[in-house]
Amino acid sequence: MKYPRRDFLRSLSTLAAASGMFTWRERLAVAAAGNRERRACILLWMAGGPSPYETFSPLEGHKNGGETKAISTSVPGIRIAEHFPHMAAQMHEVALIRSLTSKEGNHNRASFLLHTGYLPTPTVKYPALGAVVAAQRPQAKAALPNFVRIGSGGRLSVGGGLLGSEFDPFVHRNPENPPNNTQPSTGQVRYQRRLELLKELQEDQEIANDTKQIHQTVYGQASRMILSPEMKAFDLAEEKEPVRNAYGDSDFASGCLLARRLIEAGVTFVEVNCRGWDTHQDNFSKTRELAGEVDRPTAALIEDLKQRGLLDSTLVVWMGEFGRTPKINARGGRDHYPKVFTAALAGGGIRGGQTVGRMSQDGTAVAERPVTVPDLFQTYCHSLRLDAESESMSSLGRPIKVVEEGSVVEELF
Amino acid sequence: MVTQRSLFNLLPEQSLHNRSLPAESNARSRQSARWGLTVSMILLALFAVDAAAERQAPDPYRVAQQIDGHGSKDSKEKTTGGSAADAAFLNRVWLDLVGSRPRETEVEAFCRNRAADKRQRVVDRLLDDERFGLHWGGYWRDVILARRADERALRLVADGLVDAFASRLNRGDGWDEVARSFITASGDVREHGETGLFLAQKGEPENITAEISRIFLGMKIQCAQCHDHPTDEWKREQFHQLAAFFPRINVRPVRNVKPRSFEVVSRNKTGRGKKGKNRKRIEHYMPDLANPESPGQITKPVFFLTGHSLELGTKDQTRRQALAGWLTDAEENPWFATAYVNRIWTELTGEGFYDSVDDIGPGRDCRDPELLALLADHFVDSGYDTKWLLRTIMATAAYRSSDSTADAAVLSRPLRGDVVFDNLLQLFDVDKNNKRLEKQKRGARQRFQQTFFYDPSLPRDEVNPTIPQALLMMNGPQIHQLLRGDRRGTMLARLLDEESDDDTIIESLYLRSLGRVPTDTERATCRSYITKQNNRVAAYEDILWALINTAEFRHRY
Incomplete structure (x- = not known):
């Protein structure tokens, strides 16, 4: 039994293209109602x-x-x-x-x-x-x-x-x-500004791209999480x-x-x-x-x-x-x-x-x-x-x- | 006979011309033996001569040259491909040897220095620094505690382990002596850090066996604990024969002491406990898998790599002394030196001779057995001298080159929690000797150690940054206070007070946080950021915040 997943294929191929780490075989996507359900x-x-x-x-x-x-x-x-x-x-x-x-x-x-x-x-x-x-x-x-x-x-x-x-x-x-440490150290506007600056300064660093990319991903996840209302979960x-x-x-x-x-x-x-x-x-x-x-x-x-x-x-x-x-x-x-x-x-x-x-x-x-x-x-x-x-x-x-x-x-x- | 004699006559002169030749051939000869090839008469003769001669520490720089000249074309290209920039090299040796970045003044002095041997000299100086032993002590503490079976080890022996390694490494003890002190350790765990390995494994013979084999031989013999593995050389019996060196180790609470502690003692007599489950055994029994309720098969100690054995009934210390001797005897067991050299090489260059530092051995693929044997043999000749090994590797092109990003990808290594913490203290000018801060700092240091902890034996690509680490660096309340530029006495407030020139301030922040001056692009990014903000102090806080949150701050590369 195969379940089509158009959404995830799309998001994954973007991801794959971005990271270059893996590719997904294209498969036939048959529309079905089941796949949207959580x-x-x-x-x-x-x-x-x-x-x-x-x-x-x-x-x-x-x-x-x-x-x-x-x-x-x-x-x-x-x-x-x-x-x-x-x-x-x-x-x-x-x-x-x-x-x-x-x-x-x-x-x-x-x-x-x-x-x-x-x-x-x-x-x-x-x-x-x-x-x-x-x-x-x-x-x-x-x-x-x-x-x-x-x-x-x-x-x-x-x-x-x-x-x-x-x-x-x-x-x-x-x-x-x-x-x-989930309480942001500054107000939201300044926090975003800091994150932007961090990203910009890091891009120029000599350190390997893989290392920078993983670092950036984790910082993205961490800051998205703490700035979201879902944190109260x-x-x-x-x-x-x-x-x-x-x-x-x-x-x-x-x-x-x-x-x-x-x-x-x-x-x-x-x-x-x-x-x-x-x-x-x-x-x-x-x-x-x-x-x-x-x-x-x-x-x-x-x-x-x-x-x-x-x-x-x-x-x-x-x-x-x-x-x-x-x-x-x-x-x-x-x-x-x-x-x-x-x-x-x-x-x-x-x-x-x-x-x-x-x-x-x-x-x-x-x-x-x-x-x-x-x-x-x-x-x-x-x-x-x-x-x-x-x-x-x-x-x-x-x-x-x-x-x-x-x-x-x-x-x- | 004639051939052999003439070789004897030739040798001293030959050594004058090329000291390294006999040793190199010797290395190859042992290598061949190791890989099961025929050993020629001539090489055997050389081997005999070399072994008879007084062992002398080989010149590290010559050995480094040999390594550079050895092997594939691409390693030669690396040699000619130029060395790392001064500041990058300086950061690397500082982080590798003493676990902190060089201070502002160090970087400036080193970059100005025109002496041809300045790189060797900084390595020599740092090897004499007492922080050297402490830094590597921290490394070994993590190696041992990463696989702890008992959480209490973390609290009871973490510091003791650091001290045990630090004093020996600083004194220049051979790695064989270090191994011996751990294998034969006894006493109160708070006073004798070398007992930490036993406490971390609850004194259980099987666990101790796995750890001794992993740490001192680089071999995963524990896979043979339950059954013979089709892909592994080692048999179940050999695992249990090694475990038979440790059944008389007893880890027990020390009576009537506060704070509570444990001690490692020998138990050479059967306990008085009830027959059955409480009765402590003084010999090792290999469990009978078909019959788990039976006591199993009594097993005498045999060291699987040399075949040396002891009789049943041998006393605990005699067993462990014997094992330590056989395990560290280079003539019979090359794996002790090989494992250490491979581990240190992996740690320093980012790429080892094997896929894993814990999984080497005759059945595993080695990328360059000849080179590894060359280095291991010289290391044995140095008297298992850790400082010699570091000096040698740090003089190689493999260590010094870092120009291409491809290399850097392999080289970059996350810094340990206490290194990150020390770098923060140094960068923010927090007085290390301030007693008032001492207690507060201890808690903070532990938080860093815990949050940034990783198992140093894992391959680099399995150690990734985590969300809690990012959160601590971004929002940690202590860091937030230290970062402030509007608070009297902070590093930034003083700097802004003393300097008015933006370029100077930016440069100083880069030197303090990353141990190097900013590039023109980085300078421009910072300047334009400052211009855009109407609050200059806040702008500098943001820059400093960004710098300590970059990947570069967290890595050695």
């Missing part, structure tokens, strides 16, 4: 690799499940770990993929894979999904950056890649407060008490609430990070604690988006870079295990209240319908109305598709 994505990133067995795929009746119990949900037949009562109540909006599988068990490489759909290579700088969304579905008047990453993503630095640094995420570490103090309470009180909760505000303000891709899922030891107490931080805001986010009529156009994805060993190790922990893991999806046209795929009783393997990382990315593209086939040029002159291989997990829609 699409956005919120990625709830569980850094470290969350255990499927303590989250959305508990192992009932097998010793590999350990002490974790399962509870029933709003959908008969779907049971999840006891630590997620709020998500259990939202299960009719959520689809679980219980048969994700990959081969990569190293944090950095796997995080890269689950952010880009590709394994890292030294030669091709693959862009993050957030950058692809920002490039293919830009806001009409982009005042805020199209791609925002909330919280610290650890060492993960994947961003615009070959699409260019203008598609790098705006990293906002502490969602509790608006970003620093960063101010959580504007939210009413009951809303804040619904999300709960944690950094991740603030991140989720901010994500919703940013999506409302026109941002197309928001990533909210939650660290600490690398539970090599004391897996059970740690996952209980983390689930306690994540469950309520995730459920609240889905509900909130729904009430505001944004859920249909906003894909919410909950996942990490891999799963964890079904067998419990000597330190009461679980180690890296990419062979089978789970992602939770909601909104963006996804039909909630279902599971896709199944893992074996002992949790060691996919028992039914394996879903690969490329399959997952094809699914994102389908939901977000991205052109998975569109190519951008790598620095080596090799055209790179948004996703290579894989196919849409059709039953999700």
Whole structure:
């Protein structure tokens, strides 16, 4: 299925011409109503690799499940770990993929894979999904950056890649407060004058054009953002008490609430990070604690988006870079295990209240319908109305598709 | 035998004519061995002679000439293509050696100086400056902390790491000694900065292994942690054998001290903890992937590059001392010197011999193995002398040329947060020794370090400017106050007080912020800006604001 995108092709070709960094293959544009509709994505990133067995795929009746119990949900037949009562109540909006599988068990490489759909290579700088969304579905008047990453993503630095640094995420570490230094240092008129002078003086500098251009782009984004009224989206103090309470009180909760505000303000891709899922030891107490931080805001986010009529156009994805060993190790922990893991999806046209795929009783393997990382990315593209086939040029002159291989997990829609 | 004897006889005289010849052949011979080619008898003879002779630091300027003369046509073109303009060169060496731009008077004196060796002399002078060690200490602090697994390391050892490197580099310790001090470090992390690497990795053997290999060997052996990689030379077993040097490192809180601290100690006896998960191990076990609940396979320490090994039961310090010795032994392990030379060359010229400073090794493509070996071998002969290496690279055409924009594209490197901060202090005449400002400045410095932080081991094209950086420079409240020309005591207010000539003021602002005089076009742009504004003081504030927000201010090129 192909979605025409006349607008984005136009804006991209201007961009391509301006930067000279990539070219887009001209494709047949068939007019369709669907392409003007807004699409956005919120990625709830569980850094470290969350255990499927303590989250959305508990192992009932097998010793590999350990002490974790399962509870029933709003959908008969779907049971999840006891630590997620709020998500259990939202299960009719959520689809679980219980048969994700990959081969990569190293944090950095796997995080890269689950952010880009590709394994890292030294030669091709693959862009993050957030950058692809920002490039293919830009806001009409982009005042805020199209791609925002909330919280610290650890060492993960994947961003615009070959699409260019203008598609790098705006990293906002502490969602509790608006970003620093956003109060213009002078009045607007003088500020604009200063920016003009800066541009003019910089043009004459000996420094390489690439460096100047990237610098100029970032200054453009930064000043456009702070001079816009949309800046107030960063101010959580504007939210009413009951809303804040619904999300709960944690950094991740603030991140989720901010994500919703940013999506409302026109941002197309928001990533909210939650660290600490690398539970090599004391897996059970740690996952209980983390689930306690994540469950309520995730459920609240889905509900909130729904009430505001944004859920249909906003894909919410909950996942990490891999799963964890079904067998419990000597330190009461679980180690890296990419062979089978789970992602939770909601909104963006996804039909909630279902599971896709199944893992074996002992949790060691996919028992039914394996879903690969490329399959997952094809699914994102389908939901977000991205052109998975569109190519951008790598620095080596090799055209790179948004996703290579894989196919849409059709039953999700 | 005859051949060998005559070579022995020939050598001293030959060295007089061309000191570099034996070393160069030696470099080639090791290179050939490295790439698996046959080594001829004659080269072997030369190798033996050279090794027997007293190691002597080679003359950096001669080696630089060798490098310039080596290799492809286009590097020769570069040599004849002229050197960087004086001011550009001066800024580069200042930023590379001591992490600040030259002051106004420095630039003027250097440009006036007609001495043929003025470039060497400024390099020599800055290498003796104590800020040299501090600057590179900051570089290594970032190299280590960029990959931290424990956030507390940032607070506890950031300064200690700088000091640990600074004192050694300023004293002229060899890079082998630096490596040794880090590999064998122990004690309170607040007092012994070299322990910072262990704290940053929480004392976990696997993490330490990955970092030691990356930092001191330039090799990404950690990919072999979980499984043998089809594209990698190293096997899973070799990774765990290296990890087996570190199972007895124990990072624990120091009791009853305020502020709280940690210490690195040896744990040579099994802990008393409950059997099972709390029991600390004193040997390394390679996990059994099929059977994660089993303890895994006990593994003895083997250094993967030389094959040297130790028995199980060996004490912690003995393990680490042994590893430090084998790792830094140039005769058996050329990669220690190679990794360092490649890293420093990459940092200074912008383009390394490999795609990544952290991913070199026998299975990786090297752009010019011969040249790298030449430099690495001389570096070994210098006694792993960092100052020698910097002196040498800074005398090469590759370092000095910067005329074409294509080169500059490769060369430009964003400045570290503390360098940006120091440049601002210097430019605004903020007294570094003002005690009252000390505390306030510490907070501000940390904000800069955090906002401008990047991992120095990443390739240049992966380090891009960010929106928070732009916001800090454009709107930071402290910068805003310092910029003001209508406030008594600021740099700009004084300058406007003392000078009335626009050209002089503009020139001074350029020298202070960018370490060079403005071009005619830049002068004209500034003058016309001033003419258009009815408020002269405000116009100068705007110019200064614009200058510190340009790409040039933020980059070394």
